[in-house]
Amino acid sequence: xxxxxxxxxxxxxxxxxxxxxxxxxxxxxxxxxxxxxxxxxxxxxxxxxxxxxxxxxxxxxxxxxxxxxx
Numbered sequence: 001x002x003x004x005x006x007x008x009x010x011x012x013x014x015x016x017x018x019x020x021x022x023x024x025x026x027x028x029x030x031x032x033x034x035x036x037x038x039x040x041x042x043x044x045x046x047x048x049x050x051x052x053x054x055x056x057x058x059x060x061x062x063x064x065x066x067x068x069x070x
Contacts, residue, residue, distance in 0.1 A: 017049045
């Protein structure tokens with residue numbers, strides 16, 4: 001796990017980006033259409049993004065498994 005966590009929220013797009021590492025990587029889908037995970041070339045998770053963040057209020061929480069190597 002990273003020592004630092006970077007969060008970016010883009011209100012105009014209702015988009016949240018969470019980064020664990022500044023390493024280069026690429027996006028992969030998850031089982032949720034709202035979440036993409038960012039992985040490095042070895043398949044390790046280095047971040048994730050959430051689309052439509054405002055949909056997930058306290059009563060409607062988003063739960064997604066971010067398993068490496070999928």
